[in-house]
Amino acid sequence: MSSRRSRSRQSAASMITDDQINDLVSKLHQLLPEIRNRCSDKVSATRVLQETCSYIRSLHREVDDLSERLSELLDNTDSTQASIIRSLLMQ
Amino acid sequence: MASSTLIPNPVTNNTDRARDSSKRRKRKKIQRQSSGNGRDQSSQNLNNSNEPISPWKSDVQQQLYSSKLLQALRQVRQSSATSIKPPRRGRAVHEAADRVLAVTAKGRTRWSRAILTNKLKLKFMRSNRKQRGMVATATGNSRLKKPRVSISRLKMKNLPAVQKKTRVLGGLVPGCRKQSLPVVLEEATDYIPALEMQVRAMTALVNLLSGGSSSTSVSGAGNLGHFSFSRPPPNL
Numbered sequence: 172m173s174s175r176r177s178r179s180r181q182s183a184a185s186m187i188t189d190d191q192i193n194d195l196v197s198k199l200h201q202l203l204p205e206i207r208n209r210c211s212d213k214v215s216a217t218r219v220l221q222e223t224c225s226y227i228r229s230l231h232r233e234v235d236d237l238s239e240r241l242s243e244l245l246d247n248t249d250s251t252q253a254s255i256i257r258s259l260l261m262q
Numbered sequence: 263m264a265s266s267t268l269i270p271n272p273v274t275n276n277t278d279r280a281r282d283s284s285k286r287r288k289r290k291k292i293q294r295q296s297s298g299n300g301r302d303q304s305s306q307n308l309n310n311s312n313e314p315i316s317p318w319k320s321d322v323q324q325q326l327y328s329s330k331l332l333q334a335l336r337q338v339r340q341s342s343a344t345s346i347k348p349p350r351r352g353r354a355v356h357e358a359a360d361r362v363l364a365v366t367a368k369g370r371t372r373w374s375r376a377i378l379t380n381k382l383k384l385k386f387m388r389s390n391r392k393q394r395g396m397v398a399t400a401t402g403n404s405r406l407k408k409p410r411v412s413i414s415r416l417k418m419k420n421l422p423a424v425q426k427k428t429r430v431l432g433g434l435v436p437g438c439r440k441q442s443l444p445v446v447l448e449e450a451t452d453y454i455p456a457l458e459m460q461v462r463a464m465t466a467l468v469n470l471l472s473g474g475s476s477s478t479s480v481s482g483a484g485n486l487g488h489f490s491f492s493r494p495p496p497n498l
Contacts, residue, residue, distance in 0.1 A: 187444045195447035202454045220427035223450055227434045230457040237464040238355035244471045245339045245355075 192216075199223060318455035327366045328463045334358040360436075363460050371452045372445070376437020 193216075200219045203226055317323055338358050342351055360377055367374035424443065432438040432446045435453050 187442075192444055192447070195444055195451065199447055199451050199454075202451065217421075217423055217427060220424065220431055223454070224427065224431050224434060227431070227450070227454065227457065230454070230461060231434075233461050234359065234457065234464065235352065235356055237461065237468055238359060239352035240468050241335065241464060241471070242338075242351040242355045244468065245335060 316452070316455040318452075318459045323366065324459055324463050324466075327362060327459065328467060330362045330365060331359060331463065331467065334362050359460060359464060363456055367452075367456060372438060372441075372449050373436045373453050380436070 196216050196219050197214065200214050203219070203222050205222060335355065335358060338351075338354050342354060361381060364374035364377035369375050369378065428443045428446055429439075431450060432441055435446065435449050438446050438449050441449070
């Protein structure tokens with residue numbers, strides 16, 4: 172494709188190699204909680220992507236749950252308590 | 263000898279790339295933390311292999327986020343006293359929390375810019391001023407749309423399975439819906455620690471607001487004890 176040829180004239184930084192992708196995949200793999208316990212050298216990109224998707228979904232659910240609880244709690248507390256907490260946190 | 267320049271200097275156990283990236287992160291950490299902490303971190307980063315790998319794990323970031331979150335939540339409370347019914351309010355709180363997270367990220371990542379520009383887009387689409395919205399996206403996305411990466415010489419990564427999962431993951435991370443694999447991977451690598459910090463901060467906040475006695479327990483939230491009770495609270 173001519174577009175690929177024109178892209179290859181750009182600087183070397185724009186070409187992503189397999190190594191860089193593997194590097195990114197392994198970095199992401201380090202962040203995942205389940206796989207961290209088993210030290211597996213060979214990680215398949217598919218597996219990492221799958222685990223990442225489910226982990227992000229579970230984090231979203233957790234934040235959803237926490238925001239529900241926060242919104243309920245905001246009813247019950249008055250603003251003075253919130254400002255006290257804020258000054259406590261900012262120390 | 264000429265070959266000596268090719269052999270990486272065996273100062274640390276890390277590889278060249280890891281050393282570069284750890285230097286970059288070390289610089290970022292020193293800029294963000296106080297000087298006392300920075301000195302400790304810089305000495306630790308060279309020797310320990312379990313250095314904190316992202317600024318999202320620092321306490322300073324979490325406290326910054328929590329204070330901004332409190333401000334945003336008070337605004338949400340004031341503006342939604344009667345207008346939003348309870349089922350929606352959780353959603354409003356979640357959106358405010360995401361927005362504060364994006365602000366704390368200082369707009370250095372694609373997902374944080376996408377979260378912030380989404381709010382702008384919604385605001386301006388309502389008043390039908392699409393021009394302003396375009397300017398906002400131009401400043402935020404002009405760099406993003408440049409063909410910065412081209413995937414070449416990938417054998418396995420052209421599999422349809424990988425492509426499909428990339429699309430799914432791109433849909434989960436804000437602003438990465440149609441991005442290529444390396445971009446999505448990089449964004450996810452920053453987004454996940456940010457989400458974890460968001461969970462930690464909101465959990466601590468919930469515990470504080472709902473009594474405070476459970477926040478000193480170390481059961482599943484060891485960070486929380488360090489987070490807000492490292493110093494004795496002042497006499498209120």
